[in-house]
Structure formats: structure tokens, C-alpha cells
Amino acid sequence: MNVELPLIAFVLASALATAVLRDVLGAIIAFATYSLGIAVVWVVLQAPDVALTEAAVGAGVTTVLFLLTIAKTVRPSGDRVLERPHWPALAVAVLFVGVLATTLGALPEIGAADTTVITSEVTEYYLANAYEEAGVKNAVTAVLAAYRGFDTLGEVVVVYSAGVGLLVVLGKEVFA
Numbered sequence: 794m795n796v797e798l799p800l801i802a803f804v805l806a807s808a809l810a811t812a813v814l815r816d817v818l819g820a821i822i823a824f825a826t827y828s829l830g831i832a833v834v835w836v837v838l839q840a841p842d843v844a845l846t847e848a849a850v851g852a853g854v855t856t857v858l859f860l861l862t863i864a865k866t867v868r869p870s871g872d873r874v875l876e877r878p879h880w881p882a883l884a885v886a887v888l889f890v891g892v893l894a895t896t897l898g899a900l901p902e903i904g905a906a907d908t909t910v911i912t913s914e915v916t917e918y919y920l921a922n923a924y925e926e927a928g929v930k931n932a933v934t935a936v937l938a939a940y941r942g943f944d945t946l947g948e949v950v951v952v953y954s955a956g957v958g959l960l961v962v963l964g965k966e967v968f969a
Contacts, residue, residue, distance in 0.1 A: 796837065797903070804830040821859045828852035838903060842937070846948050854955040861962060 807830055810823040828851030835844035901908040919936055927935035937945045 800830065800834060800837065804834060817863050818860075821856060821863070824859070825852050825856040828855065842945075842948065846952055849952055850955045854959045857959060858962065 804827060807823050807827040811820050811827055814820040814823055828847060832844045832848040832852060835841070835847055919940060920932060923932045923935035923939070924930065927939035929935050929938065
């Protein structure tokens with residue numbers, strides 16, 4: 794069963810809900826749902842390292858920080874007035890999504906053996922030389938540690954910084 798179309802529909806619906814909900818708590822929950830959906834998209838695209846980062850930072854830390862923010866702020870009293878959408882901005886966003894959607898047909902099927910990534914010279918080089926050059930017994934570890942070291946370091950720094958930031962905020966909450 795294809796999960797891509799329902800997953801994309803879910804992500805788009807949660808993004809739309811995030812944008813149109815006027816209740817702040819509802820918008821935060823919709824945003825967390827969106828982030829979790831994007832993490833699942835990364836898993837389907839076979840990028841678990843990116844999925845883990847999205848789940849930890851997007852759905853986890855960011856949601857907690859948003860919830861702490863609304864817990865510490867006071868809602869203004871009075872009637873809530875719904876604002877009309879900004880039609881030119883909405884038109885540009887819909888046009889942008891439409892243009893991006895036209896490119897979906899050009900993408901290869903996920904996991905197809907004839908994709909350029911699998912048959913590229915770079916991939917063949919990594920698989921032929923990863924064990925010898927990196928000195929490890931796993932090609933994925935060799936690529937992440939030796940060939941994509943700076944990228945992996947950046948991901949680790951982002952996740953670590955988000956965790957430390959969350960601990961600092963929670964530490965202030967506990968001792969306040």
C-alpha cells in the first residue's frame with residue numbers, strides 16, 4: 794500500500810491547520826503534528842538521521858518551548874476578532890505549492906534501483922573505498938563519520954543545543 798499520498802495529505806492538512814487556527818494552543822498542537830508528520834516523511838525517504846533530528850527538535854523541543862511560552866504569557870481580555878486572510882500572500886503560497894507539485898512527477902520512485910543516487914560515481918566510490926579509508930566495518934558509519942563529518946557534526950550540535958536550551962528553560966521553570 795502506498796503511504797506517500799496519505800502522508801503528504803496529512804502533512805498538508807496539519808500545516809493548513811497550523812496556519813488557520815486562531816487558538817494558540819490548537820496551533821501549537823497542529824504544528825507539533827506537522828513536525829511529526831515531516832519526521833515520518835523523512836523515515837519514508839530513508840533518512841532516519843534527519844527524521845530523528847526533526848522529531849527531537851521540531852516535534853519535541855520546539856513544542857515544549859511554545860507551550861512554556863503560552864503558559865508564561867497572559868491572554869488579552871476582550872472579544873476575539875477573526876482577521877481576514879491576506880489574499881495576495883495566500884495566492885503566492887498556493888502558486889508556490891502548485892509549482893512545487895508539478896515537479897513531483899519527475900522524482901524517481903522511492904528505493905528504485907535505477908535512481909541516479911544509487912548508480913552514481915560518488916556512491917560507487919563510497920561503497921568501494923569506505924571500509925579502507927575510514928577504518929570502520931559499516932559503510933553507513935563510514936559515510937556519516939568520514940565523508941559527511943561536518944554535516945553530522947552540525948546535526949549533533951543542533952540536537953545538543955536544543956536539548957541544552959530546553960534544560961536551561963526547564964531549570965529556570967523549576968527554580969523560579
